Every structure is written in C-alpha cells, then in structure tokens.
Amino acid sequence: MLRSLTAGIVLAFAGSRANVARTILSCAGIVVGVGALILVVTAGDLGQRFATAYSEANAGRAATLEVSAFGTVTDLDSFEEDLGRAGALEVSVYNRMESAPPLRADDEVIRNTDIVGVDAALGDIRRINMTRGRWFTEADLDSRAPVLVVNEALADRLGDFGDVQIGTDHWADVRIVGVSQGSTFNANQYSAYLLRAPSSGEIVFGPSWDPEDNSLPQPTYLARVDPSDEAAEEMFSGGVFTDRLLSASWRWGIENEEDIMVYRTDYAAETEELIGYLSLGLIGIAVITLTTGLLGVLNVGLVTVRERRRELATYRALGASRFTLFVAVVMEAVVVAVVAGLIALALSWALVAAGGALIGRFVWLPPDISMAVPPSAALVGLGSAAFVGLLAGIIPAIRALRASVVAGLRE
Amino acid sequence: MTVDTPHPVAATGRQPTPPLLRVEGLTRHFMVSGTRIDVLHDCTFDVSRGEVVAVVGQSGSGKSTLLNVLGLLDEPSSGAYTFDGVDTTSLREGRRSRLRGDGIGFVFQQFHLLERRSALANVGVPMVLGGVPLLRRRTRARELLEAVGLGHRLHSQPHQLSGGEQQRVALARALSREPALVLADEPTGALDAASSTMIMDQLIDQSRVRDAAVVVVTHDPKVAERADRVVELVEGRTR
Numbered sequence: 001m002l003r004s005l006t007a008g009i010v011l012a013f014a015g016s017r018a019n020v021a022r023t024i025l026s027c028a029g030i031v032v033g034v035g036a037l038i039l040v041v042t043a044g045d046l047g048q049r050f051a052t053a054y055s056e057a058n059a060g061r062a063a064t065l066e067v068s069a070f071g072t073v074t075d076l077d078s079f080e081e082d083l084g085r086a087g088a089l090e091v092s093v094y095n096r097m098e099s100a101p102p103l104r105a106d107d108e109v110i111r112n113t114d115i116v117g118v119d120a121a122l123g124d125i126r127r128i129n130m131t132r133g134r135w136f137t138e139a140d141l142d143s144r145a146p147v148l149v150v151n152e153a154l155a156d157r158l159g160d161f162g163d164v165q166i167g168t169d170h171w172a173d174v175r176i177v178g179v180s181q182g183s184t185f186n187a188n189q190y191s192a193y194l195l196r197a198p199s200s201g202e203i204v205f206g207p208s209w210d211p212e213d214n215s216l217p218q219p220t221y222l223a224r225v226d227p228s229d230e231a232a233e234e235m236f237s238g239g240v241f242t243d244r245l246l247s248a249s250w251r252w253g254i255e256n257e258e259d260i261m262v263y264r265t266d267y268a269a270e271t272e273e274l275i276g277y278l279s280l281g282l283i284g285i286a287v288i289t290l291t292t293g294l295l296g297v298l299n300v301g302l303v304t305v306r307e308r309r310r311e312l313a314t315y316r317a318l319g320a321s322r323f324t325l326f327v328a329v330v331m332e333a334v335v336v337a338v339v340a341g342l343i344a345l346a347l348s349w350a351l352v353a354a355g356g357a358l359i360g361r362f363v364w365l366p367p368d369i370s371m372a373v374p375p376s377a378a379l380v381g382l383g384s385a386a387f388v389g390l391l392a393g394i395i396p397a398i399r400a401l402r403a404s405v406v407a408g409l410r411e
Numbered sequence: 412m413t414v415d416t417p418h419p420v421a422a423t424g425r426q427p428t429p430p431l432l433r434v435e436g437l438t439r440h441f442m443v444s445g446t447r448i449d450v451l452h453d454c455t456f457d458v459s460r461g462e463v464v465a466v467v468g469q470s471g472s473g474k475s476t477l478l479n480v481l482g483l484l485d486e487p488s489s490g491a492y493t494f495d496g497v498d499t500t501s502l503r504e505g506r507r508s509r510l511r512g513d514g515i516g517f518v519f520q521q522f523h524l525l526e527r528r529s530a531l532a533n534v535g536v537p538m539v540l541g542g543v544p545l546l547r548r549r550t551r552a553r554e555l556l557e558a559v560g561l562g563h564r565l566h567s568q569p570h571q572l573s574g575g576e577q578q579r580v581a582l583a584r585a586l587s588r589e590p591a592l593v594l595a596d597e598p599t600g601a602l603d604a605a606s607s608t609m610i611m612d613q614l615i616d617q618s619r620v621r622d623a624a625v626v627v628v629t630h631d632p633k634v635a636e637r638a639d640r641v642v643e644l645v646e647g648r649t650r
Contacts, residue, residue, distance in 0.1 A: 003540075003541075004505075005540040007541075007542065010539050010541060011536075077592050090533035123582065228603070311525060311526075314523045316484070316508070317511070317519075317535055317542075318485060318512065318536055318540060318584070319508055319509070319511050319512015319518050319540045319588075320508065320512070320540050321504065321505050321509070322504055322505075323505065323506070324508075324540065405484050405485075406479050406484055406485055409484070
C-alpha cells in the first residue's frame with residue numbers, strides 16, 4: 001500500500017513536470033479562484049483588524065463605558081470608587097474641556113487646542129498609538145509641571161517642546177512626554193491629553209476657561225468593564241451599571257438617574273459582525289469562481305485521461321496497480337492545484353502589498369496593522385486549492401481505472 | 412506444442428529445473444455483441460528460466476492474447492497458468508500487478524516509451540513502481556542503458572532517438588527489475604534489419620546474463636530462428 005502510494009506520488013510529480021502545457025492550462029482557473037479567495041479572506045481579516053484597532057483607538061477596548069455626571073459631584077474619590085464597585089476594571093477621567101486653556105510656545109499663543117484631562121489608565125482602556133516618546137506613567141504624577149501627550153499636528157506646531165506653557169490665570173510650564181498618532185479625522189487639529197495630577201487637577205476639573213461660559217462642570221469618565229459582565233450591555237443608562245452606580249449616589253451628591261449618563265462607546269464587535277457578513281458574501285463569490293476553476297481542471301483531467309490511455313496502460317504493464325494509478329492521477333490534479341494555489345498566493349501577496357502602499361497614502365492606518373496576506377488567508381487558499389485538486393482528480397482517476405490495459409496498449 | 416529445436420537444458424546437460432511458467436488447457440474467449448469468439452483453445456506448454464521461446468502464427472491466431480495472459484494483463488477464461496510457482500488464476504488485481512511488476516518485463520512493438528521523459532527516467536519507471544530508492548534507481552538505469560549501448564543518450568527523450576535506440580531503451584526498461592520473464596511482442600516489427608539483429612542480440616544476451624526466460628511473439632522467421640524453441644499457434648491452438 002505504502003509502496004503504491006509513494007509510487008503514485010512520484011509518478012504524479014513526474015507527470016506534472018513532463019506535461020507543462022497541460023499543467024499551465026489547468027492552473028489558470030484555479031489561480032483566479034484561489035486568488036479571489038485569498039484576497040477576500042485578506043480583506044476580511046484586514047477589515048476586522050482595522051475596525052478593532054480603530055474602535056480601540058477612538059472608542060476604547062471592549063467593553064468601554066462613558067460615564068458622565070451632570071451637576072456637581074461632591075466627592076470625586078467616592079464616585080470613582082463606586083465606578084469600580086459597579087464593575088469597572090479600569091477607570092480614567094476623560095474630561096474634554098469645552099473651552100480649553102491656550103498653550104504658548106516661544107511667546108506665540110496657540111488657541112483652539114482640544115485638551116482632554118485623563119489618567120494614565122486611559123492607555124489600558126484605549127489603544128494609544130505613540131509616534132514619539134511615551135504614554136503617561138505613575139511617575140508623572142509627581143511632576144511639578146502639568147504633563148502632556150500631544151498629537152502630531154500640535155507637536156509640529158510646538159517645535160522642540162523646549163519652552164511650552166499652558167495659560168490659566170497665569171502661564172505655567174508644561175512637560176510634553178510623547179506624541180500620539182492622529183487619525184484621519186483629527187490629523188490637522190491640535191489636540192492633547194493632559195494627565196490628571198496634583199499639578200494639573202485644577203485645570204482638569206476646573207471651571208470653563210472661557211470667561212463667558214457659565215456652564216456647570218461635568219465630569220466624564222471612561223470605565224472598562226468585563227465584556228461578559230451584564231453591565232457591558234448598558235445602552236444610554238437604565239442598565240445594570242447605572243443601577244449599581246446609583247445605589248450609593250448619596251455618597252457623591254447626585255441622586256437623580258437622569259443626571260447620570262452611561263453608554264457603551266466601543267463598536268468593534270458590531271463592525272466585525274458587519275464585515276463578517278460582507279466577507280461571507282464575497283467568499284460565496286470566490287467559491288463560485290473556484291468551482292469554475294475546479295470544472296476547468298476536471299475537464300482537462302478527463303480529456304487528458306482519454307488521451308493518455310496508452311501511457312496509463314504502459315504504467316499498468318510495468319507493474320502499476322490500480323491503486324497506484326488512482327493515486328497518480330489524483331495527485332497530478334492536486335499537484336497542479338497546489339502549484340496554482342502557490343501562484344495565486346504570490347500574486348495576491350504582490351497585489352496586497354501594492355494596494356497597501358497606495359491605501360496608506362490616503363487612509364489612516366494604525367501603525368501595528370500591516371497590509372499583508374495573513375497566514376490564515378494563505379492556509380485557506382492553499383487548503384482549498386488542494387481540496388479542489390482532490391475533487392477534480394477523483395473522476396478522471398476512476399475513468400483511468402476502468403480503462404482496459406490491453407486496449408490501451410494497442411493504441 | 413511444437414518443439415523445433417532441442418531444449419537447451421537437454422542440449423547443455425544442465426540439471427533440469429522446474430519450469431518458470433506453465434500453461435495447461437488455457438482458453439480465452441470474448442463476447443462480442445452476444446457472439447462468443449474463441450481466441451485461445453486448450454493451450455498447453457511451459458517455459459524454463461534461461462530459455463528463449465518464439466511464439467509464431469498468422470495474424471489473428473491469438474499470439475498477442477496469449478502474451479497478454481502470460482503477462483498477467485488479461486485473465487484466461489479457463490485453464491491454469493502458473494508463474495514462478497504461483498497459480499495466477501486465483502490472484503487478486505493488486506497481487507497480479509505486484510507479480511507482474513516484480514517478475515515480468517515487457518518489450519512492445521511500438522516501444523511504449525513515455526513521451527517527454529528522458530531515457531534514464533523511462534528506464535526508472537518500473538523501479539519507481541517497485542519502490543527502489545532514487546539513487547539506486549538512477550545508478551541502475553544508467554548501468555542498463557550503458558549495457559545496451561546507450562550510455563551517451565541517457566538524457567535524450569524518445570523523439571530524439573531512432574527506432575532501434577528507442578527499442579533498446581525499452582529493453583533496458585524491461586530488464587530494470589531483473590525479471591524472471593521477458594515478454595516481447597514483435598520487438599523488431601518496427602525496425603530495419605540491422606536494428607532488428609542488434610535488438611535480438613541484446614535481448615537474448617541480456618536475458619542469458621540474467622537467466623531470464625524470454626517469450627517472443629514474432630512474424631519474422633529470422634527472429635524465430637534465434638529462439639531455443641518455437642511454439643506455433645494455429646487458430647488459437649498450440650502446436
């Protein structure tokens with residue numbers, strides 16, 4: 001059995017090598033089908049990774065809740081403690097200042113900077129892509145100067161960060177520890193994260209820095225809960241998380257349910273689901289293309305078996321068993337299909353690399369996402385190619401077995 | 412069975428050995444559109460190792476059918492065929508293939524070399540089927556091609572060889588697994604006189620060297636003359 005199997009495989013390789021024209025002819029349909037399949041799986045994979053990265057960078061990891069309190073929170077420490085009790089694994093203040101204080105660099109005042117007061121824990125809740133320097137650490141809490149992470153646009157404006165101040169009732173020096181990557185949406189807008197620390201607490205939670213603005217302070221937090229926790233299903237309050245939080249609201253001075261707004265911000269799961277459906281549709285099209293390729297190989301296989309009756313009969317005369325011949329014919333189709341799969345993989349790889357270079361010029365891509373064919377797509381492509389070869393080889397192989405040896409030798 | 416020349420065993424005084432193949436009361440018929448056509452009737456003969464036997468007869472006398480049965484490519488309708496001590500009539504397909512590959516070499520009139528493969532690769536095919544490792548296969552194929560005078564054409568493909576050279580490649584292929592029996596179906600039928608002589612010389616010489624029995628189906632009286640014995644088939648019956 002093993003001898004027959006080995007002999008069948010050796011003959012299959014020799015046959016494929018000897019009949020290059022037939023091999024190329026059979027390849028064409030499978031190259032297109034497998035290429036389409038690889039590209040679809042790659043696109044789906046990239047889409048899912050991009051959606052996850054984008055959601056994690058802009059809306060938080062699963063499951064992130066934004067919690068806003070309308071009105072004065074009398075005891076922020078107790079409020080934050082209760083966020084933990086309500087199910088938050090990580091908590092960070094996320095106070096986007098309605099009217100942020102200006103910055104000054106080299107005596108030039110920069111207004112309209114979007115400043116968000118945050119804790120270092122934001123780095124665990126959201127994906128922060130740094131292009132230079134680092135994210136906040138616990139050590140920054142001891143800094144005497146307010147500590148900032150700025151986006152690339154602001155970094156370019158600020159120059160070498162040597163002489164930068166923030167303007168409240170006076171100009172105070174700031175320390176910039178890193179530059180974060182901007183997204184497509186805020187690429188040209190100045191923005192900065194300000195670390196909540198003793199040196200900056202007043203700025204983070206203070207009144208509006210616009211003298212005309214009389215609105216009440218509105219502390220906002222991001223809290224990440226376990227995605228399997230029922231609190232993760234919170235949608236615009238009225239859920240488990242809000243109930244848990246409000247159960248001790250007397251400790252921090254807000255008792256009305258309407259004054260607390262909680263909603264889930266991350267959306268990667270929904271996007272992935274959508275991409276999944278889209279991919280399924282595209283995979284369906286690719287499978288149809290692949291089936292056409294299969295029929296092509298099957299057709300070539302059937303024709304060649306008819307044309308090769310004498311050759312196959314010669315093999316039998318030289319001692320090949322029916323099983324050996326069956327393996328040889330099936331394996332020839334598999335070899336052809338796998339060669340086609342490899343060609344499709346190489347073409348897809350080149351296409352994705354070229355497409356990635358082009359797309360990267362116009363669309364923001366997270367730095368950890370590379371435009372490449374993922375191993376899963378390569379495996380799916382080569383696996384389906386081998387499977388198609390197997391299917392396309394079986395019928396010609398059965399035909400080959402049925403052929404009369406004596407009649408074949410007379411041809 | 413007709414014995415035209417003395418049996419070599421008797422002639423040389425060697426110790427008698429059991430026959431390599433024995434055919435007893437062998438018949439073969441085919442059904443064509445409901446009509447039975449008897450091709451072989453009650454054939455009986457045997458062949459020993461080292462013996463060269465020519466099977467002669469007119470077209471349609473059943474020579475090729477007999478050769479196919481002897482080569483285990485076809486099964487008799489009745490009668491017994493024992494090869495190398497094995498009753499082949501009860502063998503399953505896999506065992507028949509194994510016995511054919513291990514014990515029988517074929518030389519065809521039309522050579523039946525595999526196109527687009529070198530002479531070396533063609534000679535190697537039976538060894539591939541026999542599970543001979545690559546290096547040994549190549550060495551042996553080279554030796555065999557050198558033995559038939561084609562050491563300089565190892566990498567030539569069939570279409571680059573003359574008819575005589577192709578038949579020598581086919582002979583080397585037939586001998587590659589050192590078979591006990593070589594079956595040659597009109598081996599010189601497609602060759603000129605000089606090539607025919609050379610092929611028959613080599614077929615007989617190489618077989619003698621390897622102590623293989625040779626059964627040659629031929630129309631050519633000159634080829635039949637070279638055999639130790641002649642079996643004549645007349646309307647499917649051995650004489």
